[in-house]
Amino acid sequence: MTSASHHDNIDVNPASSVHSRASYDADREPEEGRLRVTLDQATDDGHDHDPEKPALHAPPKLSTLRSVGLIATCTTAMILNSSNNTAIAIALPTIGDDLGIPEYRLQWVISAYSLGSGCLLLFFGRLADLYGRKKAFLSGIFVLGVFGLGCGFTHDEITLDVLRGFQGLGAAACIPASLGILAHSFPPSRLRSIAFATFAAGAPVGAAIGSAIGGVLTQLTDKTWRSTFWFLTGISALTFVGGALSFDKDQPSSETDRRIDWLGAFLVTSGLVLLVFALSDGSVAPNEWNTPYIIATLILGPLLLLAYVAWEHFLERQVDAGSTSRWTPPPVMRVSLWTRAHGKLAVTFVIAMLEYSSFMSFTFWIQLYYQDYEHLNPVLTMVRILPMFVTGVLCNIIVALFVGHVPLVYLVAFGTTLTGVANILFAVINPASPYWAFGFPAAIVSVFGADFVFASGTLFVAKVCLPHEQSVGGAMFQTMTQLGAAFGLAITTIVYDSELKKASLADGVVVNVDGTNAPRRAQLVAYKDAFWAAFALGIFGTLLSLVFLRGAGIVGHRKGMDGRSTTSGETVRDEKAQRDMEEKDEVES
Incomplete structure (x- = not known):
């Protein structure tokens, strides 16, 4: 794999990063000029980015079986990451009753995991790029499984929260490594698009599978919520074996200063x-x-x-x-990374944050709506959100088919809009209506945004990041999704609590700390307003994509005219030709 396999032109601010043999874009006005570093130029950081030369440590061509195993293993890691949130979230009422945790502190069983995973992604991504992505992946999966096993044996709140935090550290190590492994193993081609689309599908699919597993095991097994942790530990063990067998041996980093x-x-x-x-x-x-x-x-x-x-x-x-x-x-992350592609990468990061603010808020509030407002048990709740799993699989297929043909802006705008539609359906829901009127269509369309944004976004990151930045770039993207989840839940919770108190006072009731004495009408008003807030977050992402991602082009790859996948050099030349034509059209217009 050539070191150019992830790039076309990289636009960086001349004030923040100066590379040798770079030239200003002569087609632009001086005040708009940006220092353009092309892939057929060598930078002064010791990395050769010539698309016609093989990389120092190019990956060997993978067999079909190895390719399938590698993609499946990385995707399973993403499924585990999502499942470790949703499978536990659906069991929170049972965990609270078993361990005597007040309802207002139950969220820390989830938040502790997010703290551990979201806050160390960048650091572990840097370590993976420097010292080996396979090592980082296997270490992360091991930590995720071992501390998950321990969670199943805990008998107090503090121990459970601490172990969940350590579980998050494992996820922080393996997820950026997965993105780096996929980017390194699959040069620009249709197979890379399929690999990233499948990996991205692991997030919403994992959320749906986690809810199903958590609901069934919590209600139907003697050990209730503990069975969920032990089951996920078993999946972690299988993922560890899959990584050990399917991943190539780590190669030394191309960076001289480690x-x-x-x-x-x-x-x-x-x-x-x-x-x-x-x-x-x-x-x-x-x-x-x-x-x-x-x-x-x-x-x-x-x-x-x-x-x-x-x-x-x-x-x-x-x-x-x-x-x-x-x-x-050397820095953990180059700040100039955010200026790549005329700042479109930074916009993509922000859109990812907003989309996951909307999507994760949706998944959180529908579970509370079904269990606390409709008083459904975990299994019946799981059945109502199960269509998200089916849609997640279909989204994987759709992205794989179209990401090499449809520009990034349309994929992102379409996906974020559908997540917004899902929130609107619950914002105007009539509880007396059948599930098929509101709940079913909302579950169907909610996943599109998370899947489309993650798949196309990570492909865009892989395209504009240098080979030795792949895990860091992926870690930054994942960090923004984690921040988005925390931000979205914070905003929607503020809205929910505020409206619950206001609507309850209108009915002459002062709600208690847990809100358990709130009138049913007030609860419905608060739920609806929380979904409206989630809709606003998602639709803002849609507006950003329509305004700022125009011209980002196609981030996926198609097969060559002769039926074979395009090579790295061919891809760069084709994209450069396409870009030159686009810039010529801009000048003429």
Whole structure:
């Protein structure tokens, strides 16, 4: 696989990253000029990006069996990641009764996992790129399984939350490694599109499978919720074996300087931990969002993240200027990564955050609606959201077929719109109507956004990231989805709580801490407003895609005219020719 296999032109801000043998785009006005670094040029970071030359450690051609095994293993890891949230979420009422956890603290069984996974994705992605993606994947799956096994034997709230946090660390290691492995193993071709589409389908499919597994095992087994953890541990063991057998041996990184930016890792991890903690705990803190430690973490978290960006920008300038020292290691993530493709990559990150804010809020509130408002048991709740699994599989097929033919903007806009439609259906739901009127169509269309955005988004990341940045780029994308989930739940919970209190007061009731004495009418009003908030988050992503992703082009790949997959060099040349034609049309228009 050539080191150009992930790139066409990479647009970076000249103030943030200076590469040798680069030239300004002469077709643009001076004030709009950006430093363009093409793949047939070598940069000064020690990496050769010539599309006509093989990479130093090109992957061997995989057999059909190995390819299927590799894709299946990476996809199973994504399914495990999603299932470890939804399978436990549907069992939360049972866990609370068994361990004596108050309802307002139950969310920490889920939030602890998100804290562990979402806050260390970038750091573990960097480690995977430097020291081996197979090692990172296997280590992550091992940690995920071992601590999941321990969760099944816990008898108190604190131990369960701590073990769930360690489970999240395992997910943080294996998910970025999976993206890097897929990008490295499959050069630009239709097979790469299929691989990424299948991997992306693991998120919504895992969410649906997790709900099904959690509902059935919690209600029908003697060990109830504990059986769910043990079952997922078994799947983790099978995934570990699959990775050990199907993944190629790790090759040395092409980077000559493999030092770790420990300060950057500390700043980004601490900032994300504080921010996600505040978003997760703000609605259940003693004084809710006015609680002093919530205010402090909401201020300190973003400040640490700003310090991280400033530090990484400084390190990037030092590296590009060739003035590195023992105090200036390579950055965890180049800040200029966000400027790639004229900033379209940054917009893609933001859209991913908004989409997962909407989608994860939808999956959270429909489960509460069915169980707490409709008073359905976990199995009946699972049956009502099961169509999401079927749609997830179909979305995988659709993305694989069309991602090489349809521009990114249409895939993203179409998907985010359908997730918004799912939220609207519950925002206007009539509880007296049959399931087929509102619940069924909502379950069908809700998955499109998550699947389309993740599949096309990760393909776009793989396209504009350098070979040695694949895991970091994937980690950044995944971090934005995790932040989106926390942000969406925080916003919709604020809306729900506010409307529940307001509607209850209108009926002459002051709700208690758990909201269990709220009138039924007030509950319905609060649920509907939460879905309206989730709709607003998703549709904002649609608007961003329509405005800023125009011209992003097609991110997938098709077979060549002779029936074989295009090679890396052919892909780069074809994309360059297409881009030149597009720019010529822009000038003429």
